[in-house]
Amino acid sequence: MAGPVLAVDNLATHFFTRDGVVKSVDGVSFEVKPGEVLGLVGESGSGKSVTGFSILGLIDPPGRIVGGSIQLNGEELVGRSESEMRKVRGKSLAMIFQDPMMTLNPVLRIDTQMIEAVLAHDAVSEKAARARAAEALGMVGIPAPEERLFAYPHQFSGGMRQRVAIAIALLHRPSLIIADEPTTALDVTIQSQILAEVQRICAESGTALVWITHDLAVVAGLADRVAVMYAGRIVEQGGVDDVLDRPCHPYTQGLIGSVPGAHPAGARLHAIPGSTPSLKHLPQGCAFAPRCTRADAACAVAPPITMNQGRAYRCFHPAAQAGASA
Amino acid sequence: MSELLRLTGISKRFTKSVDLAGRIANVLGAKNVPRVVHAVDDVDLVVSAGEVVGLVGESGCGKSTLGRVIAGIHPPSAGAVFWEGRDINAMDAEAQKAFTLGVQMIFQDPMSSLNPRMRAGEIVGEAPRVHGFTDAQGQRAYVDALFQQVGLDPEYKQRLPHQFSGGQRARIGIARALAVKPRLLVCDESVAALDVSIQAQVLNLFMDLREQLGLAYVFISHDLGVVRHIADRVVIMYLGRVVESGPRAAIFGTPQHPYTRALLENVPRLDARKRRFVTVKGEIPSPLDPPPGCHFHPRCPHAGPRCSREVPVKTAASQGHIVACHLADGGVD
Numbered sequence A: 001m002a003g004p005v006l007a008v009d010n011l012a013t014h015f016f017t018r019d020g021v022v023k024s025v026d027g028v029s030f031e032v033k034p035g036e037v038l039g040l041v042g043e044s045g046s047g048k049s050v051t052g053f054s055i056l057g058l059i060d061p062p063g064r065i066v067g068g069s070i071q072l073n074g075e076e077l078v079g080r081s082e083s084e085m086r087k088v089r090g091k092s093l094a095m096i097f098q099d100p101m102m103t104l105n106p107v108l109r110i111d112t113q114m115i116e117a118v119l120a121h122d123a124v125s126e127k128a129a130r131a132r133a134a135e136a137l138g139m140v141g142i143p144a145p146e147e148r149l150f151a152y153p154h155q156f157s158g159g160m161r162q163r164v165a166i167a168i169a170l171l172h173r174p175s176l177i178i179a180d181e182p183t184t185a186l187d188v189t190i191q192s193q194i195l196a197e198v199q200r201i202c203a204e205s206g207t208a209l210v211w212i213t214h215d216l217a218v219v220a221g222l223a224d225r226v227a228v229m230y231a232g233r234i235v236e237q238g239g240v241d242d243v244l245d246r247p248c249h250p251y252t253q254g255l256i257g258s259v260p261g262a263h264p265a266g267a268r269l270h271a272i273p274g275s276t277p278s279l280k281h282l283p284q285g286c287a288f289a290p291r292c293t294r295a296d297a298a299c300a301v302a303p304p305i306t307m308n309q310g311r312a313y314r315c316f317h318p319a320a321q322a323g324a325s326a
Numbered sequence B: 001m002s003e004l005l006r007l008t009g010i011s012k013r014f015t016k017s018v019d020l021a022g023r024i025a026n027v028l029g030a031k032n033v034p035r036v037v038h039a040v041d042d043v044d045l046v047v048s049a050g051e052v053v054g055l056v057g058e059s060g061c062g063k064s065t066l067g068r069v070i071a072g073i074h075p076p077s078a079g080a081v082f083w084e085g086r087d088i089n090a091m092d093a094e095a096q097k098a099f100t101l102g103v104q105m106i107f108q109d110p111m112s113s114l115n116p117r118m119r120a121g122e123i124v125g126e127a128p129r130v131h132g133f134t135d136a137q138g139q140r141a142y143v144d145a146l147f148q149q150v151g152l153d154p155e156y157k158q159r160l161p162h163q164f165s166g167g168q169r170a171r172i173g174i175a176r177a178l179a180v181k182p183r184l185l186v187c188d189e190s191v192a193a194l195d196v197s198i199q200a201q202v203l204n205l206f207m208d209l210r211e212q213l214g215l216a217y218v219f220i221s222h223d224l225g226v227v228r229h230i231a232d233r234v235v236i237m238y239l240g241r242v243v244e245s246g247p248r249a250a251i252f253g254t255p256q257h258p259y260t261r262a263l264l265e266n267v268p269r270l271d272a273r274k275r276r277f278v279t280v281k282g283e284i285p286s287p288l289d290p291p292p293g294c295h296f297h298p299r300c301p302h303a304g305p306r307c308s309r310e311v312p313v314k315t316a317a318s319q320g321h322i323v324a325c326h327l328a329d330g331g332v333d
């Protein structure tokens, strides 16, 4: 069997700010297999984007990867120079952001940008590059792609701009795409169109996908596996049905209990008490302890990762269903 | 339930003036004229005392504009607003004040609606003192009680807005609105910016307050899951018009309008795994240039010739369930 496309092991990315060290990502491990969709979920500030940026080699000072390993198709990315990373980014590893203007240049025509992106990694004629650009636009459902290539980004709606950004990500048929909240700013009907395109393209091309979002329901519809982040750590991961139907970790249970759609109308939501902690003042031990109803003396030390039948969690008192799911 | 608020035939138009490029082009002989946006177009709505009405639709469909008309912030371009059965334009000063205080609006981003230099206690305590709900002596106890009611420690009264978390700021915005004893809260995306675990706390608070105070809500949200959870009645808007409205069970159980059905099918759900995303074709048209007839016809799978010619009229599908679609009114041909 082929190895994973992406193997992240014990990754730690910290920001050395004037008033202290922010451990945005602290001991994160996960793998993504070819063609697999991993949903990386968590609330704001939990470290999802920093995880994504670390994989892409886009962490700037005062931030730094301080430990761990990131392997793409078996090759180590941590420690590579910026020029080496540039050969990987946009080629075998692509990204899509919440704001498509992170990818697009507002003053350049779409064709200029896409042809440049093709030529950055492949020595082909400009004509061939243009044809590939048009093909990629067609793949993401943009009508009349040859004509639309002459447009500027501002001539597109938000949803269409996001499609163009996805088309650029697809130009080199990457083995992995990191997508950071790409549909969060879009209306439901437009989000749905984009999810459908992404799902179809990944299934057809075997591209693996890390889909970063705070929306559990989007992950439910899209992902094969789910990893839940809290305060810089993955607190639980496993198959989508296991994690959403039989969560082990109290935080995952709390998140699911907070989603209005999962309750009978009007019933009280099982809100998690308290609020997310500041990463500068994390409690000793389990970071979730101040909000956790099952916390006890054991939780004063940080819980290690427990592996149990294809799932992994960090908790001393996981829900009893854990073992029963097989 | 007694009627609290009634809107009849409410429209709100904005004029978009010609931009610089357009004015330059005009000098050269072009004919750019100011354009009119029908942000809200002939909307009828009733809110009963103690009722939660959910207002749903995609961006630019006119939810916030309608909310502002309800809260008395925007005067409507056409139509009438009745508060407890009386036209608000034909009221004496005292009744007018009862309306102004009776409807309070809570905005999406509490940070931008809270004065950054005012302490939380003053933000909450100012309006009730000005309007005579309490006096200088009583203010302290009055504000403490409000803080407790929304789940904030009265100790926090001395803090400035930036010293609170997002969820706490939302609570301050709610306490400020409650301070003048409103009967109707207009919540415009009031939980949209919050993390889901905090959003759940605030939704629970809204439901508690409703029970304790008999408050009515107009709850504006693009999140159908939230609206399904909290609303008794649901109003679906598309490009300025109400396309369907009715009791929650009817809208979610037997939706009639093709747009409502499309929205419901498109909403991601926790229990829909590895699903095939079904899609509505096309984009949301510009409100500056809406399609003629039924605004939804370019995207509608059932559209017929009548749909691009005639604006559908509001038809009752069942008791209290209104739909504006030719399918419900003689067919599309």
Ligand SMILES: Nc1ncnc2c1ncn2[C@@H]1O[C@H](COP(=O)(O)OP(=O)(O)OP(=O)(O)O)[C@@H](O)[C@H]1O
Pocket: A015, A017, A022, A024, A042, A043, A044, A045, A046, A047, A048, A049, A050, A051, A062, A063, A214, A279
């Ligand atoms: N340049 C930086 N300097 C200091 N701290 C940073 C920097 N970038 C990120 N952080 C911190 O790292 C933590 C994780 O941030 P990250 O952006 O990964 O969160 P997230 O899970 O993506 O949240 P969101 O859902 O809001 O996008 C946050 O506490 C953030 O304040």
Ligand SMILES: Nc1ncnc2c1ncn2[C@@H]1O[C@H](COP(=O)(O)OP(=O)(O)OP(=O)(O)O)[C@@H](O)[C@H]1O
Pocket: B014, B015, B016, B037, B038, B039, B057, B058, B059, B060, B061, B062, B063, B064, B065, B066, B222, B287, B288
């Ligand atoms: N003050 C204004 N001047 C001019 N046009 C306006 C004004 N307020 C709103 N509009 C226009 O009216 C239409 C409806 O806007 P509105 O803000 O009510 O939509 P919405 O449903 O609240 O959208 P969103 O979900 O994005 O908040 C939009 O086309 C908007 O551009």
Ligand code: SF4
Pocket: A249, A250, A251, A286, A287, A288, A289, A290, A292, A293, A294, A295, A296, A298, A299, A303, A314, A315, A316, A317, A318
């Ligand atoms: S380790 Fe303890 S505090 Fe942390 S989630 Fe598990 S039970 Fe709760």
Ligand code: SF4
Pocket: B257, B258, B259, B294, B295, B296, B297, B298, B300, B301, B302, B303, B304, B307, B312, B324, B325, B326, B327, B332
């Ligand atoms: S009126 Fe016609 S176009 Fe409009 S929703 Fe009904 S069937 Fe579709």
Ligand SMILES: [Mg+2]
Pocket: A048, A049, A050, A180
């Ligand atoms: Mg992020």
Ligand SMILES: [Mg+2]
Pocket: B063, B064, B065
């Ligand atoms: Mg709005």
